[in-house]
Amino acid sequence: MNLYAIWHKSHSEYSYHINDETIHLLLRTAKNDIKEVTILFGDPFYWTRDEKNKKYRWDMKDAKMELKYQDELFDYYFIELKVPTKRIRYAFLLVDYEGKSLVYYSKGFSEVSKALESNNLNFFFNYPYMHEEDLNNTPSWVKDTIWYQIFPDRFCNVDNPSQHDWNNTYVRNNEVYGGNLKGITKKLPYIKSVGFNGIYLTPIFKANTAHKYDTVDYYQIDPSFGTNEDFKELVKEAHKLGIKVMLDGVFNHAGFFHPYFQDVVKNNENSKFADAFVIKKWPAVDFDYDDYTIFAQSQKNINYETFATTPYMPKWNFTSKTTEDYLLGVVKYWIDEYNIDAWRLDVSNEISFEFLRKIKKAARESNPDIYILGENWDQALPWLGGDQMDAVMNYFLTNIIWDFIDLKITNIEFKNRLTHYLVGTPKNIINNQYNLISSHDTERIKSRVDNDMRRVKIAHVLLFLSHGTPSVYYGDEIGMEGKQDPNNRRPMIWDESKWDIDFLNFIKKLIKIRKKYHNYNSEMxxxxxxxxxxxxxxxxxxxxxxxxxxxxxxxxxxxxxxxxxxxxxxxxxxxxxxxxxxxxxxx
CATH class of the missing domain: 2.60.40.1180 (Golgi alpha-mannosidase II)
Incomplete structure (x- = not known):
């Protein structure tokens, strides 16, 4: 028996409750090493008295675990247990193919007889209480949503003059093409006709760039996109069609020209916003600046913290009361006043856990049915415990699909990678994850596979039939191309003679298949x-x-x-x- 391979941890992807009376438990062992696993469990406060010897014994139950997964190195045994009392202590009885048996518990291993005779439950794994309020409580509508991601400046232009040619196939991030909110509203029937019932808009608040991740005013729609009233109309019309609306909240950092940061630049330590940003030393900005010279400071040792090495995106200080009041006010404002359905949190893995908790609390106070999605590019369990975010952009799965259609991994490697993903993603999270294969941050899926539509279709089959909420990046459904940013942000093609109609119909069919056959309680x-x-x-x-x-x-x-x-x-x-x-x- 390979003891080094045996692993379990309480309150992790190996041990979590899915409601206040049901727990999922997973045990890892070496591949083909263990013949069977039995879980020994019970409520730590339930004891029975033996009338013969007058001693009390723990009321322990047992149940066989299922060999659910296997990868190149390990087997994974699983069980779902009903726990009416909401408390459980447990250990694992393992039997190998030679008949040897051991009990594995939180303090290590023990002979079976000693483990069963012992009344010391401190050796057993412990799940003290299953609180309903510790669950994610993700809104029920999320799992049924099929998202359509829109980069507003490049989606649809209605009566909004631009000096740039909408048909350009080479674009830059400082070029404004005039896509606007009226254009999105106009195209809502198209979005609905394909089968999408959720739209995710990259940032729409006032900013200096075309991508708008350098926010100047979180309370104002960028004038190039229209007005706040235009946005209110967009949400109203979307809701009439049964389409949810998710906004992009850039709360990790502001734009260089945000008035709070400009006050810091001007007044330094004496600014009333001095603690709103992470300033390493004063003066905060020790260089003359315009758009070019700010950009030229990239990767230099400047005096304030930023997103990545981008000087025009100063990082908010999440311990500041000024920052807290301002950003939480923004969170609530767009829910209360404009009835949005979800927030996508940009660079969520660089926002403090404590501030993420405050964001979720503020959002749910405004509307208990709000969905909080994070931009995390890795496995994100520390962020998904129920207190911070409902889900993340699921690059854990994305990377498996990419490597598969890029022909970087074989079928057996795909199987092993998929197993790692399923083992590492609790079932109370997986249906709410935001699954994607293209976005404004990645090359388009068609360009990734050198325009081979056969492989594009395979990628979308895996996307739509995996568990989680699928998302399509605007234009992918009609066969648009585009390498990495900014070339993946070309204007949407509205000339239907240039559409890949066969692929558009394919996407429509996939959406119908998902709606008809998807079983949320199963997995791939x-x-x-x-x-x-x-x-x-x-x-x-x-x-x-x-x-x-x-x-x-x-x-x-x-x-x-x-x-x-x-x-x-x-x-x-x-x-x-x-x-x-x-x-x-x-x-």
Whole structure:
């Protein structure tokens, strides 16, 4: 028995409650090392008295765990337990293939007889109490949302003159093309017609750049986008169509020309906003500045902290009462006055945990149904404990899909990576994650695979049939191209003669398939990973040939091809074309 491989931790991805009476427990062991695992558990305060010897014994129960996952190194055993008393102590009884058995608990390992005879429950793992208020309590509407991400300046221009040609295929971040809120409102019926029921807008508040991540006034819509009333109209019309609206909250940093920071530049230590930013030494700004010279300070040792090494984005000080009052006021204002449905928090992993808690509390005070999404590029469990954010942009899954369609990993590596993801993502979180394969921060999926629409389709199949809320970046649905920022931010193509209609219809079908067949209580599982990848997700089977060669199929029986709505007899279909796939339901 390989003791070094055995691992469990209470209150982690290996131990969490999904409601106030149900707990999920996971145990890791070495691959093919353990024959069976039994969990020993009970309420630590429930004891029975033996009438013969007059001694009390703990009322311990047991249950077999399921071998749920396996990767290249480990097996993972899982169980869901009902705990009516909301308290549980537990340990694991392990039996290997040679018949050797041990009990694993929080203090290490013990012989079975000693563990069962002991009345010292301090050795057992402990989950003291399952508080409902410690759960994420993510709004129920989130898991049913299919998001459409919009970069407002490049989406649709209605009566908004610009010196730049909307048809440009080479763009810069300092170019304003005139996309505006009226343009988004105008295109809401199009968004609805594809099947999207949520829009995520990158920043729309007053700022100097086209991307607006350098906020100057958090209470004003940028004039290039329109007015606050234009935004109110957009939200009203979106809600009429059943479309949720998510705003981008840039609360990690402000813009250089935000009036608070300009006051600091002018008055230094004597500014009433001196503690609102993270100033390393005075004077805060010791260089003459205009747009060019500010940018020229990048990666230099300046006197204030910033986002990355970007001098025109000074970092807020989250311990400042001035900062707290101002930013929490912003959070509540757009909920209270404009009825938005969600906040996406930019650079959320660089905002303090304590301030994130305050953001969530303030938002939920205004509307208990608000969704709080974070921009974290890694596994983000410390941020997803229920007290800070509901979900993050799910780059944990994104990177697996990217590497798969980039042909950087084999089917077996895909299976192992998917296992790591499923093990590392608690089931009370996974359905609320924001899944994506393109965004304003990444190259477009079509350009990533050198315009090979076969691989683009495979990527979208994995996106839409994974658990979590899928998102499409504006224009991806019609086959737009674009490498890294800023080239991924080209103006939306509205000339339908230039659309990939076949792919647009494909996206519409995927959305309908997801709505009809998605089972929130299941998860994606690899059934076979030879030359052809076979996956099970919800009640569907995915057959994927992610190679440039025709591959043999070893599938029998008849299945419904749900994408094309026809029955296929696989006793007559013996091969699958390069970079082809099936989405099937058993007849």
């Amino acid at each position: 599982k690899v059934l076979s990973h030879g030359d052809v990848l076979v996956l099970k997700t919800s009640d569907l089977r995915l057959i994927i040939n992610n190679t440039d060669k025709e591959q043999k199929l070893s599938i029998d029986n008849k299945y419904l091809d749900v994408l094309n709505n026809k029955v296929l007899d696989f006793s007559e279909i013996k091969t699958i074309k390069p970079f082809d796939f099936y989405i099937l339901k058993k007849e």
